[in-house]
Amino acid sequence: MNIIEVKNLNKSFGSNLVLKDINLSVEKGEVIALIGSSGSGKSTLLRCLNLLEKADHGSIIYHKKNLLSNKINIEKMRQSMGMVFQSFNLFENLNVIDNCTIACRLTKNEKKDKAEKRAIKYLKQVNMLDYAKASSTTLSGGQKQRVAIARALCMNPDLLLFDEPTSALDPESVQDVLDVIKDLAEQGMSMIIVTHEILFAKDVADRILFMADGVIVEDIKPENIFKEHSDDRVNTFLKRYNSF
Ligand SMILES: Nc1ncnc2c1ncn2[C@@H]1O[C@H](COP(=O)(O)OP(=O)(O)OP(=O)(O)O)[C@@H](O)[C@H]1O
Numbered sequence: 001m002n003i004i005e006v007k008n009l010n011k012s013f014g015s016n017l018v019l020k021d022i023n024l025s026v027e028k029g030e031v032i033a034l035i036g037s038s039g040s041g042k043s044t045l046l047r048c049l050n051l052l053e054k055a056d057h058g059s060i061i062y063h064k065k066n067l068l069s070n071k072i073n074i075e076k077m078r079q080s081m082g083m084v085f086q087s088f089n090l091f092e093n094l095n096v097i098d099n100c101t102i103a104c105r106l107t108k109n110e111k112k113d114k115a116e117k118r119a120i121k122y123l124k125q126v127n128m129l130d131y132a133k134a135s136s137t138t139l140s141g142g143q144k145q146r147v148a149i150a151r152a153l154c155m156n157p158d159l160l161l162f163d164e165p166t167s168a169l170d171p172e173s174v175q176d177v178l179d180v181i182k183d184l185a186e187q188g189m190s191m192i193i194v195t196h197e198i199l200f201a202k203d204v205a206d207r208i209l210f211m212a213d214g215v216i217v218e219d220i221k222p223e224n225i226f227k228e229h230s231d232d233r234v235n236t237f238l239k240r241y242n243s244f
Pocket residue numbers: 013016018036037038039040041042043044045
């Protein structure tokens with residue numbers, strides 16, 4: 001069963017055609033790693049999926065509805081599709097646990113103790129329960145990102161989107177965050193992860209999609225990632241990683 005199905009998705013910024021007829025189906029429980037050079041359209045694709053950007057045409061079928069139809073309740077849709085950003089985007093005026101509960105309390109009218117119970121479960125899962133009452137400004141980047149993941153999980157999402165979740169982190173924190181994402185993969189969470197961590201993608205993803213100039217040019221089985229690819233842009237991109 002598909003969790004999301006994208007057909008002929010196009011998006012321009014002015015005269016810059018950034019997404020060119022993107023087709024993408026993600027099965028429930030599948031983990032997709034999205035890789036590619038800077039400016040290839042990876043973030044724009046993710047942002048179109050959860051309607052942070054409005055695609056120009058095509059369709060995005062999610063929960064049997066086309067997200068590009070005018071009848072979509074964006075707020076409700078976002079409750080089931082979480083997004084984790086490179087820059088964490090925590091609410092700096094709130095402590096850790098309030099960061100996790102605020103969305104449920106505001107958008108689902110949930111009672112504080114019920115929301116906190118779930119937040120405690122997910123903060124424990126990301127190893128951040130000890131910091132539940134800490135101000136979010138006192139955390140390291142890796143700690144902030146783990147809280148951001150717990151916050152996303154608190155909404156009980158059916159699909160999680162990650163846009164370079166470890167790119168802003170120091171090397172020591174990267175692995176902590178990758179371990180959390182790997183756990184989620186093992187628990188069957190459906191995820192699309194934009195990442196430059198190729199070894200992580202090889203280890204955790206079911207498929208690795210390579211994007212270039214607004215097109216998904218290769219759909220790669222992880223075990224084949226370091227083999228020769230028919231599109232030379234993939235080889236050039238990956239050579240960097242092989243040369244380590
Ligand atoms: N809000 C915007 N307004 C105008 N142009 C934009 C906007 N967002 C993205 N673009 C353009 O769309 C193209 C794709 O950008 P996008 O951020 O999706 O690339 P990316 O693959 O995520 O790159 P990176 O690896 O650097 O994050 C680029 O040419 C970029 O300049």
